Amino acid sequence: MTARPAYVPAIAAALRDHGIAVVAGAHGLGLRATARAAVEAVREIWELDGDGHAHGYLAGFEPLALQLLDEAERDHPALVAAHEQSLKRLWPRRDSHAFALPRDLTSTSVRDERTRFYHHEYQNKLLVGLAEFMLAVLAVRQQAAVVVIDNAERLPPTSRSLLAVLRRLQERSDGLSGRTCRLQCVLLERGDANRLDGRYPGCNADHDAGRSAGQHAGCDTRRSTDHSAGGGTGSFADCNNGGDTGRAAKHITDPVTIRIAPLTLAEFEAATDLAHLTPFQRETVYRQSGGNPATCRVLATCLGHDLGKAATLPVITVIDLYLGTLDMARRRDLARDWVASSCQGNLLAQRNAATLPAAELDEMHHAAHLAAWQRYAAGEGPLVLVHALAIRNPLRRLQALVEPCDVLMGIGLYDTWFEFFAELFSSTELRRQGSGDDAINGLFINAAFVLYSMGYTAAALALLDDFLTTFPASRFVPTALYAQSMTYGRYQIPVNLPAAEDCAVRNLRLIEEKFADHPRHTYIKVFAENAYAYIKARQGKFDEALALCEHGIAEIVGEYGEDQFQLHRSILIYNTSQVYELVNDTERAERRLRAAIACDPFYAEYYNDLGNLLSRLNGREEEALAAYAKAITLSPPYYEAHLNRGMLRAELGDVDGAAADFERALVIKPAEWRAWRELGNLRLMSGDAAGALTAYDEALTIEARDADLLANAAVAASDTGDSALAVRYGQAALAINPLHANARHNLAAELVGSWTR
Numbered sequence: 001m002t003a004r005p006a007y008v009p010a011i012a013a014a015l016r017d018h019g020i021a022v023v024a025g026a027h028g029l030g031l032r033a034t035a036r037a038a039v040e041a042v043r044e045i046w047e048l049d050g051d052g053h054a055h056g057y058l059a060g061f062e063p064l065a066l067q068l069l070d071e072a073e074r075d076h077p078a079l080v081a082a083h084e085q086s087l088k089r090l091w092p093r094r095d096s097h098a099f100a101l102p103r104d105l106t107s108t109s110v111r112d113e114r115t116r117f118y119h120h121e122y123q124n125k126l127l128v129g130l131a132e133f134m135l136a137v138l139a140v141r142q143q144a145a146v147v148v149i150d151n152a153e154r155l156p157p158t159s160r161s162l163l164a165v166l167r168r169l170q171e172r173s174d175g176l177s178g179r180t181c182r183l184q185c186v187l188l189e190r191g192d193a194n195r196l197d198g199r200y201p202g203c204n205a206d207h208d209a210g211r212s213a214g215q216h217a218g219c220d221t222r223r224s225t226d227h228s229a230g231g232g233t234g235s236f237a238d239c240n241n242g243g244d245t246g247r248a249a250k251h252i253t254d255p256v257t258i259r260i261a262p263l264t265l266a267e268f269e270a271a272t273d274l275a276h277l278t279p280f281q282r283e284t285v286y287r288q289s290g291g292n293p294a295t296c297r298v299l300a301t302c303l304g305h306d307l308g309k310a311a312t313l314p315v316i317t318v319i320d321l322y323l324g325t326l327d328m329a330r331r332r333d334l335a336r337d338w339v340a341s342s343c344q345g346n347l348l349a350q351r352n353a354a355t356l357p358a359a360e361l362d363e364m365h366h367a368a369h370l371a372a373w374q375r376y377a378a379g380e381g382p383l384v385l386v387h388a389l390a391i392r393n394p395l396r397r398l399q400a401l402v403e404p405c406d407v408l409m410g411i412g413l414y415d416t417w418f419e420f421f422a423e424l425f426s427s428t429e430l431r432r433q434g435s436g437d438d439a440i441n442g443l444f445i446n447a448a449f450v451l452y453s454m455g456y457t458a459a460a461l462a463l464l465d466d467f468l469t470t471f472p473a474s475r476f477v478p479t480a481l482y483a484q485s486m487t488y489g490r491y492q493i494p495v496n497l498p499a500a501e502d503c504a505v506r507n508l509r510l511i512e513e514k515f516a517d518h519p520r521h522t523y524i525k526v527f528a529e530n531a532y533a534y535i536k537a538r539q540g541k542f543d544e545a546l547a548l549c550e551h552g553i554a555e556i557v558g559e560y561g562e563d564q565f566q567l568h569r570s571i572l573i574y575n576t577s578q579v580y581e582l583v584n585d586t587e588r589a590e591r592r593l594r595a596a597i598a599c600d601p602f603y604a605e606y607y608n609d610l611g612n613l614l615s616r617l618n619g620r621e622e623e624a625l626a627a628y629a630k631a632i633t634l635s636p637p638y639y640e641a642h643l644n645r646g647m648l649r650a651e652l653g654d655v656d657g658a659a660a661d662f663e664r665a666l667v668i669k670p671a672e673w674r675a676w677r678e679l680g681n682l683r684l685m686s687g688d689a690a691g692a693l694t695a696y697d698e699a700l701t702i703e704a705r706d707a708d709l710l711a712n713a714a715v716a717a718s719d720t721g722d723s724a725l726a727v728r729y730g731q732a733a734l735a736i737n738p739l740h741a742n743a744r745h746n747l748a749a750e751l752v753g754s755w756t757r
Helices: 005-018 031-038 062-075 077-082 084-090 122-141 157-172 265-271 279-288 293-312 315-323 328-340 347-355 358-377 386-390 394-411 414-425 439-453 457-470 477-491 497-514 521-538 542-560 566-582 586-599 604-615 621-634 639-651 655-668 673-685 689-702 707-719 723-736 741-756
Strands: 020-024 044-049 145-150 183-189 256-259
Touching: 005 020, 005 031, 005 183, 005 256, 020 031, 031 044, 031 145, 031 183, 044 062, 062 077, 062 122, 077 084, 077 122, 084 122, 122 157, 122 183, 122 655, 157 183, 157 414, 265 279, 265 293, 279 293, 293 315, 293 347, 315 347, 328 347, 328 358, 358 386, 358 394, 386 394, 394 414, 394 439, 414 439, 439 457, 439 477, 457 477, 477 497, 477 521, 497 521, 521 542, 521 566, 542 566, 566 586, 566 604, 586 604, 604 621, 604 639, 621 639, 639 655, 639 673, 655 673, 673 689, 673 707, 689 707, 707 723, 707 741, 723 741
Parallel strands: 020 183, 020 256, 044 145, 145 183
Antiparallel strands: none
């Protein structure tokens, strides 16, 4: 289909004003040609497919990103090194001569030893790093690019998040308009029936008096912990599961959606070969085709010169009757073409595949899935899911998805994983398939780990209970009991420490009774003791927790030496450091933390925690700043380390440095309310009460139950002369914490002042 000129100006205007346009309409209506006509003046145009199942977890962007990576490796290797931690995690099978740092143990440990996995917020850090890399390369090239993404309604969650980050970063950069964006996007959305609300962030516009000393400073000086990894580790650091609440797109201008209408009769006749039909028949075919030449072409294939009879039966019925005239050899050829095209084809191809015997089509998809997986494993293609997901036999489909799910979990792309896996997870029948020792059983246990760390504890516990009942002798039972104990003792709100302890004790007993002869018995036992040690620490029994951790470290080294199970050994050492810190033995805590770093020297979280520890020790501030800087170097955009370093810089009087860190944290995570709070504190101390109140209000839209934040907002409101607001904020702070001395003192002063005015 040729371009639809009437729509070109609207698409061009949307790109000029916003840097993005959504063009909606069915296949066959000329969307691609129309979009191409709207951007033809741009030197670099990428026409990509957004179907995440057919083109990977970065569908719509991956070919461009990899091309930019190739160019940067050749011409600007320093740019690659600056963003390598994001790049090498998003593409774990790709190496680069420009990478300057080795991978941490989370990435390099063998699958069976990988007991640490990424926190669900980690993906945002990766995508900020990728987006900043892409925009930096485009800036160096001094050349803008346009990406035209077809099938955009099928963009995977990871690509949708990347799109939001790219838009936010470009709009944030000096308030750029669409015409000055380095990367513009045209999203071709096919079929509203398949569209879910919120598929694209922001795409909803349619075209057609006395105070106590210290009240200005944030009272909460606790440092933030990196959540890049967690859940499976048994780490004692409490996870704050607060993710981005959606404020990332608050200031992003909503893009325009241009809806491409079906062709008029005259346009339809010009686009199709209907000259042999009478005017009445041509109009009949037009109406039966819905004004879509692609549907007309399918009808023509099915009816030939009898196309004039198109109005007799529905389109699908006509297709079925035509398929009935073909022999099975021809239908199998059509099906093979359909599979080879990643299930993208016209109505005839779709219907043929849908009505073939399931077993035959499953064989074709299974072979295509294996070939696609081999290409991905060799680093020669994206992670293709379409063939595995198309297998109709549920058990066979699940088996095909084990390795792709492991990849997505290993990178931390949980939204893309669970978008297709949640339906399988919900099937009790599938969860009970296998012997209990099979890879599919391990896949469900891994899913439970991720779900409980994301806060979906009910789903995790239901699966674990069912698994332990169904497979009481499975090799995964110790892992399932470990997961149960951590769900009850760490992630469930409120925690249930008695239930957690019961699971941990049962697990240790079972390991001694059933796994004593297992070749990895010591490792399995120490792993279970790690959960028990965490529970003991939560119970305040620190001596018992320390004894378990220290004993576990000695057992691992004694049994396997210092070269094996390094990841788990570093976790045990790290946990011991945390317990020492809890009992205020900072000397041993630091010693143990540095030992953990020696085991895993390229894991950023350990340096962030070292900075947190040193920042609380007099005279160690410069060392703490150095530790935070190391964490930031090692990690993808690391908002926690910036937040922590900013708080220390503020304490040291480095206002500009602190503000820069808080601003950087907000670039990475706009919904980081603590960064808004600390910016407010800096502004309040500098005498900018109005600016402080603006920052506090931003924080309060995200977190409305922090007493320190409300107390400081009350001070700022009072300084701006808004006594009523100051009273309201002060009362809210006391409702949360009646013992908040500054809030109580300042509220009393405000009330007295209002009575005397």
